[in-house]
Amino acid sequence: MTIAIYLGAVTLGVICLALFVLAVRRLLGRQEQIVTVMLQRYDDRLAEFAQTLTDALNQPLPARILAAISEPPHSEPEPVGHGEVMRLLEVARENTSADAAVAIVADANKEPVLATVGLSQAEAAQVGRLGIPDYRGARAIQVAFNGEAQSPAGSSPIRFGLAVPLLDPPHEPGMLAVLSRSPDRRFGDPDITSLEDAVSGTKNVLEGSLALRAADPVPERDALTELYDRRAFHALLDREIGRTRGAGDPLALLMLDVDRLTTLNAQIGYLAADAVLAEIAARLRNVSGQRDLPCRIGGGRFGVLLPQGDSREAERLFERLQLVLRDRPIPDVGIVSVSGGVAELMLNDDAAALLGRADAALGLAKGSGRDTVVMAGRR
Structure with a gap:
């Protein structure tokens, strides 16, 4: 058992x-x-990706890119527009980590022509009054400011500047300058080299152009976007402030800036980036109201005046633009975002004060992550 x-x-x-x-x-x-x-699935997907990549490489280039690379060189430089000058200023400011930039070109028969980024109207007028330096063979000239000109709200006054000649003889030398609001900032040889490099890339075109010297009638349209241009923007701003004071109506200003435009320029080139700016401008025009006055101030910066509109209406305009940019990606680029700053005309505001508060709000929007709008506080 x-x-x-x-x-x-x-x-x-x-x-x-x-x-x-x-x-x-x-x-x-x-x-x-x-x-x-x-x-096996991994191999199949890898093969599919390789085929897709091969098909993409075999496709013809977009027409605008093909035209750009196949167009024969011109024997004479093409005229430069205000957009190219503003792009030069943006590059100069970014490469030197400056707070603002300015270009001045003299004309024997007219007032010097001034283009700026990052300056209030009062500061631009102060820089313009300085005129073009007498370089006397110097590569560059450093300038110290007394800080008396009214700066944008929330910003320190301009303290120091670095200027280099913009054009070669026999042309008037002109000036390309970068400016700093920091009392401790001093420009050095690397900054001079950065400015010279920025100028060298466009000097031939600038010297062959009369665009900077020609009178710009107001109001005028920007050639790229068909919106009102920078001069028209400032003229319209003054006009609407005067009209608003007389009628007792509200007036709002929406400032817009295309996010990461410098990166976009580096990725797809200036020609394609200009097409993106034109598309954004078209969408801005479509979502603006009948009374609204959209303008291109320069580079990727836009301003919209809203006569008889308050800050809430300006915010809704930004939201409409934001929606069409998100819902309809730009072909060959994808979704492009913008940041916005809104200010409403206050009792004692002049043009510089209103623009300064809108610019300050825009700066806060850019600093808080982009693709958003900030409302300037009431005083």
């Missing part, structure tokens, strides 16, 4: 061991099958 029980236990143990081994083998076989299937 004992032997029978012993044999039965041994037999049962052998059967259990066999079943365990069989289960382990089946489990390992299933895992191997899963790994095989996953590897």
Whole structure:
């Protein structure tokens, strides 16, 4: 009896061991099958990606890019527009980590022509009154300011500047300058080299152009976007402030700036980036109200005056633009965002004060992550 029980236990143990081994083998076989299937799917997707990439490389380039790279060089430089000058200022400001930039070109028969970024109207007027330095063979000239000119709200006054010649003889030398609001900032040789490099890329075009010297009638349209240009913007701003004072109506200003435009220029080139700016301007025009006055101030910066509109209406305009940019990605580029700053005309505001508060709100929007709008506080 004992032997029978012993044999039965041994037999049962052998059967259990066999079943365990069989289960382990089946489990390992299933895992191997899963790994095989996953590897096969990976191979299939890799092959699909390779085919897609090959097809894309074999497709013809977009017409605007093909035209840009295949167009024969011109024997004479093309005229430069205000957009190119503003782009030069943005590059100079970014490469030197400055707070503002200015270009001045003299004309023997007219007042010097001034283009700026990052300056209030009062500051631009102060810089313009300085005129063009007498370089006398110097590569660059440093300038210290007394800080008396009214700066944009929330900003320190301009303290120091660095200027280099914009044009070569026999042309008037002109001036390209970058400016700093920091009392501790001093410009050095690397900054001079950065400005010279920025100028060298556009000097031939600038010297062959009369665009900076020609009178710009007001109001005028920006050639790229067909919106009112920078001069028209300032003229319209003064006009609407005067009209608003007389009628007792509200007036709001929405300032817009295309996010990461410098990165976009580097990724797709200036020609394609200009097409993006034109598309954004078209969408801005479509979502603006009948009384609204959209303008291109320069580079990727836009301003919209809202006569008889308050800050809430300006905010809704930004939201409409934001929606059409998100819902309809720009072909070959994708979704492009903008940041906005809104200010409403206050009792004692002049043009510089209203613009300064809107610019300050825009700066806060850019600093808080972009793709948003900030309302300037009431005083």
